[in-house]
Amino acid sequence: MPSQRYDCQDTRKDQRDVNMSSETGQRRLVRESIEELTPYHPVESPESLAGRLGMPLDMILKLDSNENPYGASISVQEALGAFDRYHFYPDAQAASLRERLAIYCGVRPSAILVGNGSDELIDLTLLSILDPGDEVVIPEPTFGVYRARTELFRGIPMIVPRTAGFDLNMPAMLDAITPRTKAMFLTSPNNPTGNLTPTAEIVQLLETGVLVIVDEAYYEFCGKTVMPLTQEFDNLIVLRTFSKWAGLAGMRVGYGVFPEAIANQIWKVKPPFNVSVAALQAAEASLDDVEYLHLSINRIRNETRRMRRMLGTIEYLQPYPTVANYVLCKVIGVDAHVVHQRLADHGIMIRAYGGPLREYLRFSTGRPEDTNRLLTALQRIGEYD
Template identity: 50%
Template sequence: METQRRLRATVENTIEYLPVESLETIAERLGVPPEQVAKLDANENPYGPPPTVIAALATLSDLHLYPDPDQRRARRALAEYTGAPFDRILLGNGSDELIDLLLLAVVEPGDDVIVPVPSFGVYLSRPPLFGARVVTVPRTETFTLDLAAIEQAITPRTKLIFLASPNNPTGNLVTPHELERLVRTGVLLVVDEAYYEFAGTTLQAFTDRYDNVIVLRTFSKWAGLAGLRIGYGIFPPHIARALWRVKQPFNVSVAAQAAVEAALADREWLMERVERIRRERERLYAALLRYPFLRPYPSEANFILCRVHDGRAHELHAHFLRAAIVVRRYDDEWLRDDLRITVGTPEHVNRILEALDTFPA
């Protein structure tokens, strides 16, 4: 009792977002060497970064100095990569941090944040910590946005709408037409393009035309740098200014800032791997369609959501685990019957298919 009273009520009551386990923890639990584990539960990129990025990191100097609080070199590289103005770009310690910074800058206690569900769990777990209420709006059968329902859910207290495109975990895009309609509500729209490079299409043009559209991106997926925690956003000027005020001065490390420059300088290497993953995604999708107990959903990202019939999703998850394959399973009401499989190397895909062949039908 005593210790509980020291905590804020929102911390006591908030939904806990359970991050995936580390490779080491999983390997230890399964009793196999880490290199035998196919870690396909967090949409990481098995190819990692190019050798040039590793070389740039190995030769970093001045590590006794704090990183550039203005992130100038990394922002210049990102301005060149995205075509967005330097002044409207800001980096975070992962795009996760940018989500927190936005909430910090924008919501007052009692405000609403709208999340079309199912979507990325962080959109549900973080807003209550800032005093905001999460209003979930179910997507349609095929996971497209229910625009009328979103519009109906908007009140004067609505501060943000989170729109992942491609959406995690459903893999589908927000269309320009859908975004156009939501822009007219005047609510600040967070278009989270964490998987942009795998989709090859972006809604970034909206950030030039409207002051209520934000685009978030990350180096965790396409650039194979999840471990360094690098996210960035393209923000309307007034939001960018607010974020500079609320962010910690040294939120992005020297290593992360250097990796941005090096990765963008070697984008051909990276995009060649992105292309391989896209090819494997199509091969895996076509193969999954052939199992009568599965229903894969088309995906524009580096993962495939797959419905498992007859309430056997958790059983299949355990079956994969026995083969040292880790995929994402869910306990929530929307995704209980689904598994999300990260698309890895051709060998990963082969292992998935071999395991499926021995799943008792």
């Protein structure tokens, strides 16, 4: 019992000694490298925004995290309703799902690892490969987790700015490679810019011998993949997720295809029961219903094109091309953060940024009626200003 532990004087004294910094005599409760990290500020939840606005939760329009507005396949609900083994721990090896994924991806099951979202696989990869001071090449702007987690695992992010059109700056990417480079992150399509990374460039970077992590979180929306290259290169990791195309963001299930030498190490550090039975069931049920999911993906693709056209009619927005389920826009003549705030006041959540993307906004694709509501709100904001 905790109270017994706190009642024990000796244990408390030992604890105090451990937590004292010998130089300053001050208490140090956590690792110094953790104290130095920038605090994480999660975006406001739809529940909190609904409460703040006094709006029913189902009136909040969530276009900030690239989720599937049509939700999961009905087979997921059926499978979860019929499942009767919630009282047992999950299969630590996720063997059944990995076999199914091996067929889906055209690779061996032993190459696949399943994670609590692909976020967890990013962590497990960095935890397995990085010694303090190792470098990780990251072309920005991109998914912010790569940089933050590289720092957390005591690596050094080597940031390579993309070109004005958000393509890779290949000479700069190659220049960024040093003897301390352990890996590089490529995202295709890239989040938040929506563009593909050409296969020829990925191959050129693979040929340097550096470990290349290609994040294909949005693969199903564009159908372009480098998965076949995993048969050819033993320095390629491909990450995928069920969060976006399969409508399972809340379930937390992602997977990766890994070179054998790295997979073997990740198995050692993976928490045994990292993916819940519910998530495993939901992922398998999604693979049973790929045909239905493709219908919803097609609706999202069409709606993305329509939304992009309509965003282009807003005079202060300049939308970029995209092959994913979101559109990045440059905001001209108005403060992007004011637009973000005004939309939130209307119950519409979109993504704003700091740093080099301060003047940009990202809109996730919703249903046609969601796009219409968004457009009406954006027009009103324009008139107000």
